């Protein structure tokens with residue numbers, strides 16, 4: 001496959017995976033975005049400039065996650081490999097359970113697609129498949145690619161995803177702590193097996209969540225209950241677990257966002273004054289959305305679009 005462009009801009013949303021019972025399956029795209037600018041160069045030079053989250057921490061060459069995903073995708077599409085100059089403007093915090101690694105992988109894949117002479121050669125399923133191979137699970141990659149709420153699974157033909165309806169009354173609030181937790185660590189504390197009763201309980205709640213998201217927000221508290229991962233993870237995220245339990249005890253649908261330690265609350269506008277008052281008590285007030293315990297409270301819109309790519313120049 002020939003290359004058709006040499007300079008693209010890509011924007012990818014943060015994502016909150018699991019939503020309680022949808023472990024490794026459900027996810028929601030949020031209005032907080034990373035942006036990358038990719039310029040192919042004639043030499044084999046690979047250069048990465050990072051502004052914002054991860055600056056000074058992530059690799060600045062071929063090992064950078066975006067570059068790896070980009071080059072892997074070009075190779076998979078049979079396109080020639082060249083050097084690349086990458087500029088990242090990162091807003092998604094790393095290691096907080098808001099899908100930063102999935103956003104990086106998806107931005108590389110979407111950029112590669114935008115550089116191909118025929119981008120349609122790489123369809124949505126092919127992109128999800130590559131992203132899932134990098135991530136190990138499709139629940140962040142699906143909403144990062146297509147926006148909104150998604151349900152993803154791996155079938156005989158590879159990873160697939162469908163969009164879920166979200167009632168416009170439902171809004172997301174994220175409570176982001178200062179401390180990071182690698183997803184690999186939070187996966188490492190999960191058991192190999194769970195009791196059948198817990199699996200049955202969680203399967204029922206995940207099914208209920210589809211209905212609660214679509215048109216019955218009053219069911220969100222019950223529908224976001226989970227017995228597959230959150231309790232097991234309490235040992236590596238004590239404050240998160242405490243916060244989730246305190247919010248749920250007051251009737252608010254709080255869950256661990258992804259593998260944590262961010263907390264996601266799904267609430268209607270009517271519930272927000274009570275939520276905000278409770279957060280004031282639980283976290284203490286602070287300037288610029290920061291609270292006494294270092295938690296930042298955000299209320300991003302639900303991103304309905306997913307990853308976008310546009311070509312720059314002639």
Ligand SMILES: Nc1ncnc2c1ncn2[C@@H]1O[C@H](COP(=O)(O)OP(=O)(O)O)[C@@H](O)[C@H]1O
Nearest residue numbers: 058065094095096097098099100101104182183
């Ligand atoms: N934009 C990015 N560019 C390069 N690497 C990234 C980027 N975002 C995340 N990563 C890598 O992924 C790690 C975080 O991934 P992970 O532990 O899965 O947490 P998260 O919940 O944020 O996805 C970072 O420490 C970094 O190594």
Ligand SMILES: N[C@@H](CCOP(=O)(O)O)C(=O)O
Nearest residue numbers: 017024097098099183258259
């Ligand atoms: N299903 C995964 C989701 C990980 O999401 P992240 O945003 O923390 O990378 C899990 O729970 O491990």
